[in-house]
Amino acid sequence: MTIKEIARLANVSSAAVSRYLNGGYISEEKRAQIKKVIEETGYHPSAQARTLRTKRASLIGVVVPKINSESISRVTEGIGNVLAARGYQMLLASTDNNAKKEIEYLHLFEKYPVDGIILIGTMITAEHRRFLKNARIPVVVTGQNTKYANCVYHDDYGAGKAMGKLAASLSGKHKHIAYIGVTREDKAAGASREDGFRAGLKSEGRELEEEYVRISAFRAESGYEAALSLLDEETDIGVISCATDTIAAGAIRALRDRGIRLAQDQPALPDADASADSCRIAVTGFGDNQLLKAATGGIPTVHFGYKTSGIRSAELLLDVIERGEKIPVEMKLGFRLVRGSEGSM
Amino acid sequence: MTIKEIARLANVSSAAVSRYLNGGYISEEKRAQIKKVIEETGYHPSAQARTLRTKRASLIGVVVPKINSESISRVTEGIGNVLAARGYQMLLASTDNNAKKEIEYLHLFEKYPVDGIILIGTMITAEHRRFLKNARIPVVVTGQNTKYANCVYHDDYGAGKAMGKLAASLSGKHKHIAYIGVTREDKAAGASREDGFRAGLKSEGRELEEEYVRISAFRAESGYEAALSLLDEETDIGVISCATDTIAAGAIRALRDRGIRLAQDQPALPDADASADSCRIAVTGFGDNQLLKAATGGIPTVHFGYKTSGIRSAELLLDVIERGEKIPVEMKLGFRLVRGSEGSM
DNA sequence: CTGTTAGCGCATTCAG
DNA sequence: CTGAATGCGCTAACAG
Numbered sequence: 001m002t003i004k005e006i007a008r009l010a011n012v013s014s015a016a017v018s019r020y021l022n023g024g025y026i027s028e029e030k031r032a033q034i035k036k037v038i039e040e041t042g043y044h045p046s047a048q049a050r051t052l053r054t055k056r057a058s059l060i061g062v063v064v065p066k067i068n069s070e071s072i073s074r075v076t077e078g079i080g081n082v083l084a085a086r087g088y089q090m091l092l093a094s095t096d097n098n099a100k101k102e103i104e105y106l107h108l109f110e111k112y113p114v115d116g117i118i119l120i121g122t123m124i125t126a127e128h129r130r131f132l133k134n135a136r137i138p139v140v141v142t143g144q145n146t147k148y149a150n151c152v153y154h155d156d157y158g159a160g161k162a163m164g165k166l167a168a169s170l171s172g173k174h175k176h177i178a179y180i181g182v183t184r185e186d187k188a189a190g191a192s193r194e195d196g197f198r199a200g201l202k203s204e205g206r207e208l209e210e211e212y213v214r215i216s217a218f219r220a221e222s223g224y225e226a227a228l229s230l231l232d233e234e235t236d237i238g239v240i241s242c243a244t245d246t247i248a249a250g251a252i253r254a255l256r257d258r259g260i261r262l263a264q265d266q267p268a269l270p271d272a273d274a275s276a277d278s279c280r281i282a283v284t285g286f287g288d289n290q291l292l293k294a295a296t297g298g299i300p301t302v303h304f305g306y307k308t309s310g311i312r313s314a315e316l317l318l319d320v321i322e323r324g325e326k327i328p329v330e331m332k333l334g335f336r337l338v339r340g341s342e343g344s345m
Numbered sequence: 346m347t348i349k350e351i352a353r354l355a356n357v358s359s360a361a362v363s364r365y366l367n368g369g370y371i372s373e374e375k376r377a378q379i380k381k382v383i384e385e386t387g388y389h390p391s392a393q394a395r396t397l398r399t400k401r402a403s404l405i406g407v408v409v410p411k412i413n414s415e416s417i418s419r420v421t422e423g424i425g426n427v428l429a430a431r432g433y434q435m436l437l438a439s440t441d442n443n444a445k446k447e448i449e450y451l452h453l454f455e456k457y458p459v460d461g462i463i464l465i466g467t468m469i470t471a472e473h474r475r476f477l478k479n480a481r482i483p484v485v486v487t488g489q490n491t492k493y494a495n496c497v498y499h500d501d502y503g504a505g506k507a508m509g510k511l512a513a514s515l516s517g518k519h520k521h522i523a524y525i526g527v528t529r530e531d532k533a534a535g536a537s538r539e540d541g542f543r544a545g546l547k548s549e550g551r552e553l554e555e556e557y558v559r560i561s562a563f564r565a566e567s568g569y570e571a572a573l574s575l576l577d578e579e580t581d582i583g584v585i586s587c588a589t590d591t592i593a594a595g596a597i598r599a600l601r602d603r604g605i606r607l608a609q610d611q612p613a614l615p616d617a618d619a620s621a622d623s624c625r626i627a628v629t630g631f632g633d634n635q636l637l638k639a640a641t642g643g644i645p646t647v648h649f650g651y652k653t654s655g656i657r658s659a660e661l662l663l664d665v666i667e668r669g670e671k672i673p674v675e676m677k678l679g680f681r682l683v684r685g686s687e688g689s690m
Numbered sequence: 691c692t693g694t695t696a697g698c699g700c701a702t703t704c705a706g
Numbered sequence: 707c708t709g710a711a712t713g714c715g716c717t718a719a720c721a722g
Binding site for chain 4: 357370372375394
């Protein structure tokens with residue numbers, strides 16, 4: 001079913017049908033005829049033909065590292081809200097933390113095409129930079145700082161520093177502080193949080209010893225293994241700080257498996273064995289995961305404005321698309337330290 | 346940059362470039378020239394122009410109710426694996442559990458177009474049925490049983506029944522059994538699980554009393570509220586069975602807020618106050634959420650083969666697309682009851 | 691207000 | 707093996 005056939009059936013020109021579809025000048029009479037034919041045939045205009053012609057798709061592509069993440073879903077929620085309000089639809093492409101796939105989907109979106117792309121960044125490789133430089137459509141990077149595109153990112157260093165100070169206060173002076181980080185190729189969640197964490201410890205006169213550091217993937221199982229290795233190979237740990245709440249969930253499970261209690265647990269019933277406190281370990285995270293809060297009652301973590309970063313990213317992108325805004329923007333968003341089991345859901 | 350410009354720069358015809366791109370006859374000499382020009386210019390063929398011409402995009406659209414869900418991410422993982430292996434890419438559209446958006450994205454994909462659609466179904470409305478009947482591209486529905494399209498779904502009724510029996514065994518004879526369900530408009534997670542649950546209880550000589558039933562949204566906060574209402578308004582509850590693990594997470598938090606312990610908790614240290622056991626409540630879920638398992642040690646739940654259903658769905662879809670398979674399929678997948686804190690990560 | 695016309699970028703005949 | 711020509715379905719001038 002094409003616009004031509006509709007035109008023939010309605011005894012008008014294809015241009016008239018096009019105008020009907022796009023709200024141009026058209027007489028009431030022809031409008032009615034066309035409407036009737038379209039309804040009868042269940043005709044839908046071809047989006048790619050239209051896009052081929054207009055170069056506009058009213059579509060934004062969002063590239064995400066994974067689907068199953070509270071933080072990412074908050075970002076896309078923010079993006080989606082803005083886009084919907086401004087008449088755009090949103091398509092997602094998930095890369096499973098695979099940098100190669102990330103590039104592929106970036107190209108897919110560029111060619112397909114969408115009007116603009118938001119990349120929820122993990123690592124920015126040379127290929128990424130090349131893409132960002134040459135992209136024929138506007139791109140906004142969320143979650144990482146880059147000068148090759150407009151970006152919205154979080155103060156991961158500051159958050160890490162705040163958490164470092166908190167970790168120092170959570171750990172007895174004679175206890176060791178452990179850190180389960182993620183790859184430093186991820187500047188934000190990897191390098192910045194860890195660097196900030198070390199700075200925070202230092203400002204309290206503490207230090208992160210290298211034997212007490214592990215690297216994990218962005219998955220609970222991986223955090224579980226890292227924590228087990230910490231527990232089994234090192235001694236006298238007071239705090240295990242994790243680079244994400246998901247990793248922290250794995251660490252919590254590891255503690256349980258080794259019969260160690262979480263320091264922030266507040267048993268509902270008075271605990272008969274108070275001396276046990278001495279072997280408790282605190283676990284902290286980043287991201288303020290609500291499912292984890294629900295299940296554990298809340299561990300110390302950092303709340304980033306993920307939804308806000310999604311909103312700002314979408315706004316930035318649409319400003320470029322619709323208004324041709326040319327001035328580059330690097331937007332840094334703050335954070336809020338969440339100390340533990342306070343706050344309701 | 347178009348195929349024409351490349352042709353001009355390489356001193357060949359656009360048809361030659363097209364053949365180069367698609368593996369047709371071309372002399373070594375011209376091949377080299379074209380390759381050089383393409384590399385220098387960073388040219389990428391326009392996907393929509395190609396699609397306009399070939400009617401094939403090597404792209405599959407997947408419509409999901411939400412992004413932040415372990416079960417859904419497992420389904421899309423399975424889909425993605427199959428598609429990648431067979432040379433397809435995958436685009437996601439998230440509807441935020443909004444039936445209207447679901448229809449819009451279905452149409453977007455149909456028109457855009459992709460070669461096929463997988464709908465991770467929640468509720469199947471009349472509009473859905475109309476779409477499925479008239480769709481011009483193949484559609485597979487995952488997670489719900491429908492006769493209007495090929496579908497892959499889970500034995501939610503059987504799972505509910507198994508959980509009903511387990512709940513009966515978890516609850517003392519004199520205790521009441523509570524159920525936090527989801528809307529029955531969702532046939533699978535709503536109606537079937539609840540109906541199965543009731544059947545399971547009945548087979549053990551128990552019954553689900555209406556005052557002990559609540560309806561929740563698919564979110565932990567909603568489960569939290571439903572559980573609080575149960576705890577505050579009803580008495581003598583032995584088990585709270587929830588229609589999803591996410592809801593269960595909220596229920597667990599509600600127990601904590603009311604100072605009630607989870608029945609399946611195995612304190613690491615001997616519990617001095619054994620009598621407290623009498624006021625413990627068991628919480629069960631569906632879905633075998635790994636983050637919840639990590640955080641809580643594991644509650645009774647049901648493991649569905651989500652990844653498998655994704656794999657089967659994609660296979661079904663590609664069979665229709667590539668081989669024109671015409672025989673309708675309704676595929677039901679089984680489940681596995683997970684009793685609690687056994688199993689490792 | 692309307693129809694005619696001319697492409698958008700590409701893949702595919704069909705002669706050469 | 708190659709290039710010229712044609713048209714996918716649509717919209718944007720333009721001339722009525």
